[in-house]
Amino acid sequence: xxxxxxxxxxxxxxxxxxxxxxxxxxxxxxxxxxxxxxxxxxxxxxxxxxxxxxxxxxxxxxxxxxxxxxxxxxxxxxxxxxxxxxxxxxxxxxxxxxxxxxxxxxxxxxxxxxxxxxxxxxxxxxxxxxxxxxxxxxxxxxxxxxxxxxxxxxxxxxxxxxxxxxxxxxxxxxxxxxxxxxxxxxxxxxxxxxxxxxxxxxxxxxxxxxxxxxxxxxxxxxxxxxxxxxxxxxxxxxxxxxxxxxxxxxxxxxxxxxxxxxxxxxxxxxxxxxxxxxxxxxxxxxxxxxxxxxxxxxxxxxxxxxxxxxxxxxxxxxxxxxx
Amino acid sequence: xxxxxxxxxxxxxxxxxxxxxxxxxxxxxxxxxxxxxxxxxxxxxxxxxxxxxxxxxxxxxxxxxxxxxxxxxxxxxxxxxxxxxxxxxxxxxxxxxxxxxxxxxxxxxxxxxxxxxxxxxxxxxxxxxxxxxxxxxxxxxxxxxxxxxxxxxxxxxxxxxxxxxxxxxxxxxxxxxxxxxxxxxxxxxxxxxxxxxxxxxxxxxxxxxxxxxxxxxxxxxxxxxxxxxxxxxxxxxxxxxxxxxxxxxxxxxxxxxxxxx
Numbered sequence: 001x002x003x004x005x006x007x008x009x010x011x012x013x014x015x016x017x018x019x020x021x022x023x024x025x026x027x028x029x030x031x032x033x034x035x036x037x038x039x040x041x042x043x044x045x046x047x048x049x050x051x052x053x054x055x056x057x058x059x060x061x062x063x064x065x066x067x068x069x070x071x072x073x074x075x076x077x078x079x080x081x082x083x084x085x086x087x088x089x090x091x092x093x094x095x096x097x098x099x100x101x102x103x104x105x106x107x108x109x110x111x112x113x114x115x116x117x118x119x120x121x122x123x124x125x126x127x128x129x130x131x132x133x134x135x136x137x138x139x140x141x142x143x144x145x146x147x148x149x150x151x152x153x154x155x156x157x158x159x160x161x162x163x164x165x166x167x168x169x170x171x172x173x174x175x176x177x178x179x180x181x182x183x184x185x186x187x188x189x190x191x192x193x194x195x196x197x198x199x200x201x202x203x204x205x206x207x208x209x210x211x212x213x214x215x216x217x218x219x220x221x222x223x224x225x226x227x228x229x230x231x232x233x234x235x236x237x238x239x240x241x242x243x244x245x246x247x248x249x250x251x252x253x254x255x256x257x258x259x260x261x262x263x264x265x266x267x268x269x270x271x272x273x274x275x276x277x278x279x280x281x282x283x284x285x286x287x288x289x290x291x292x293x294x295x296x297x298x299x300x301x302x303x304x305x306x307x308x309x310x311x312x313x314x315x316x317x318x319x320x321x322x323x
Numbered sequence: 324x325x326x327x328x329x330x331x332x333x334x335x336x337x338x339x340x341x342x343x344x345x346x347x348x349x350x351x352x353x354x355x356x357x358x359x360x361x362x363x364x365x366x367x368x369x370x371x372x373x374x375x376x377x378x379x380x381x382x383x384x385x386x387x388x389x390x391x392x393x394x395x396x397x398x399x400x401x402x403x404x405x406x407x408x409x410x411x412x413x414x415x416x417x418x419x420x421x422x423x424x425x426x427x428x429x430x431x432x433x434x435x436x437x438x439x440x441x442x443x444x445x446x447x448x449x450x451x452x453x454x455x456x457x458x459x460x461x462x463x464x465x466x467x468x469x470x471x472x473x474x475x476x477x478x479x480x481x482x483x484x485x486x487x488x489x490x491x492x493x494x495x496x497x498x499x500x501x502x503x504x505x506x507x508x509x510x511x512x513x514x515x516x517x518x519x520x521x522x523x524x525x526x527x528x529x530x531x532x533x534x535x536x537x538x539x540x541x542x543x544x545x546x547x548x549x550x551x552x553x554x555x556x557x558x559x560x561x562x563x564x565x566x567x568x569x570x571x572x573x574x575x576x577x578x579x580x581x582x583x584x
Contacts, residue, residue: 091334094428113345117346163329193329
């Protein structure tokens, strides 16, 4: 978890206001504790991935950052302001994956409508050109393809030059080329100070493009760190076997082996190529009761976000990586 | 990596909660190019006036005018009620499509949004009333004192707010674009029952007793009061009660819907 904290966003000496600051935030819906206490600071210019299974509290948290709902306890600040004040100044935008468009409006009308609501925006034609939807400006939104609608949503979100951009599964349906172009544009904007928080189910994408990954489960942050730190929590796979008299040095020398752990008669070999380890153990030794457990990113994700008892915190779930 | 930062103090808040004429213009254009809305709200009431307004006894006395004037006011009310209901059902549709949520991510104040929608409903109601009145004037049968001709449209317009609330309510209960398919025939039925198309004294006693309780009865009596100089207390009660019921219904459905704005 981040240790960095700014005492007061309005205090100039403390540096620029953090893009997002959540302090002790909880959110209850009647008997359901959707968010159970989140402390989080996002600095300006960070690209952050928000990972977690459905129902983990991602959407609830994002809704509070957007000022669409109020936390039950705790406080939410966006660039040192109340979320609604930040939105009134055009500082926050969000792009949802579906909805949010009216089929009977043209592309230009949709952009002009949205632009007219802000105090300052780029000219509508320029925005259409930048988003590459100039050619379909007079087309009805209902006649646009999914990709064109997504570009329109981005054009709308970028109208006010937001300091904080929230994205929900941003590259769903994009091809590899589109995905790469998308992220390089996002990266360029981040260098100008824009903070990007995106929710995704693609761990690979989070790893590739985010500066920081936050895993959320059962309304709590269960891991927070860089992609490699998150991966380090759970790289490779583990072979477990019963092998009396095992010698660590021999096993460590096998190709792709990262670490060997011998506990009594049981050996645990963490390796990239567990097949080779298994083949060796079965062919060359008397090892038996062999098991291979996957420890990929997906598995790390599952082990960190999987079902746990609501009150007890297991060692895995409390594991946090200092950024 | 050196990163520039953004100073939130440099950003401005739009005046009037985001209310502006661009939005108002686009909203009006949206309704005006919807062919179904135009047919049901502008053409149908005017056509009904031509049919009913020329019936036998159109020149009989009715209040300070004639029967044709009485029918004209009724048709204008019907047309304006339909437009308002259509406008109201659009609010619900826009919520179901996530457009309202999208707007919540802009500086647009919810009060300004409701104001825009109400203004659009009133402008469309005024258009519907104007269309019926223009057709009535061209037809040349309706007769009423000039001041009645001027006051009545405004009273009618006020009465249509009830149906804007009904539109929001029905829009929520019947999600999607089908709300108008229910509101159209539904309002026609209520108009028959409420004495908008046919005066209540033409009905049997049983039907008339039922009619007094239906939502079109009260507003129709109020809209025609400047002409007829008759306004029973129970008609006013009817109008106020139905307005309260529809607003409460709309507010109830809206509040059920706030989970994901």
